[in-house]
Amino acid sequence: MIFNSLFFQILLAGLAIAIAIVYVNPSFKNIGDLQFAIAEYKKERDNVAKFNTDLRDLAKKINSISEADQQALLKYMPDTVDEVSVSRDIFNISLMSGVVMNDISVSDGATNNRNNNPVEEVVDPADQHKTPPVPHAFSASVTGEYEDIKNFLLLLEESNYPLEIRNLSISSSNGGSNQESSTLSNNNDLSAEVEIVTYSRI
Numbered sequence: 001m002i003f004n005s006l007f008f009q010i011l012l013a014g015l016a017i018a019i020a021i022v023y024v025n026p027s028f029k030n031i032g033d034l035q036f037a038i039a040e041y042k043k044e045r046d047n048v049a050k051f052n053t054d055l056r057d058l059a060k061k062i063n064s065i066s067e068a069d070q071q072a073l074l075k076y077m078p079d080t081v082d083e084v085s086v087s088r089d090i091f092n093i094s095l096m097s098g099v100v101m102n103d104i105s106v107s108d109g110a111t112n113n114r115n116n117n118p119v120e121e122v123v124d125p126a127d128q129h130k131t132p133p134v135p136h137a138f139s140a141s142v143t144g145e146y147e148d149i150k151n152f153l154l155l156l157e158e159s160n161y162p163l164e165i166r167n168l169s170i171s172s173s174n175g176g177s178n179q180e181s182s183t184l185s186n187n188n189d190l191s192a193e194v195e196i197v198t199y200s201r202i
Helices: 004-065 066-075 084-096 125-130 147-156 177-185
Strands: 100-105 134-144 164-172 190-200
Touching: 004 190, 084 100, 084 134, 084 147, 134 147, 147 164
Parallel strands: none
Antiparallel strands: 100 134, 134 190, 164 190
C-alpha cells in the first residue's frame, strides 16, 4: 500500500521536522521568554516591597522623634551661619582627609533671603520649633585618590556642623592629554564636585 511505502514514510518524517521547526521551536522560545519575564517581574516586585519596607521604617523613625527632641535639635542648631568659617572648616577637613581642595564657594541662591531684609525679624521663642531650618549651600571641588575622597565625605558627615551632602559627582582627573600635567598627577587621582548644605535656625 502507499501508506507503507518508503516515500510516504520519508514524507511524513519531513513533515514532522517542518512542524517542529515552524511551530514547536518558536513555542519553546516564547515559553522561555515568558518565564524570564516572570522571573524579572518577581525580582522587581521584591525590590519594590523591600524599598517600601525601608521607607516605612524610616517614616517610623522620623515619627518616633518627640517634639521635645525636635526643639532640642533646633536649640543647639546655630542661629546664623558664618560662611567664611564654614568654608575654612571644610578646607581643614580636606587637609585632614588628604584630598586637594581645588575650589570652595557659596552656591548661588544659598544665602537666606531673610538675612537680606534690613528689618530684623523677631521670632517668638515658643514658635521657633515650628520654623523649618534654613539651608546654606557650599560647592567644593577636590582631587585625590578614592580612599581619600571617601574619607573626606566621612569627615564631613561626622563634623560638628549639621552638614548634608546633597549632590556628588566623581570623575577621573586624567582626562587631559597634557603630558606635563599627567606626570605631576597620580594615575589613581579622581576629581569630585560636592554640594554641601548646612543649616541655621534663622
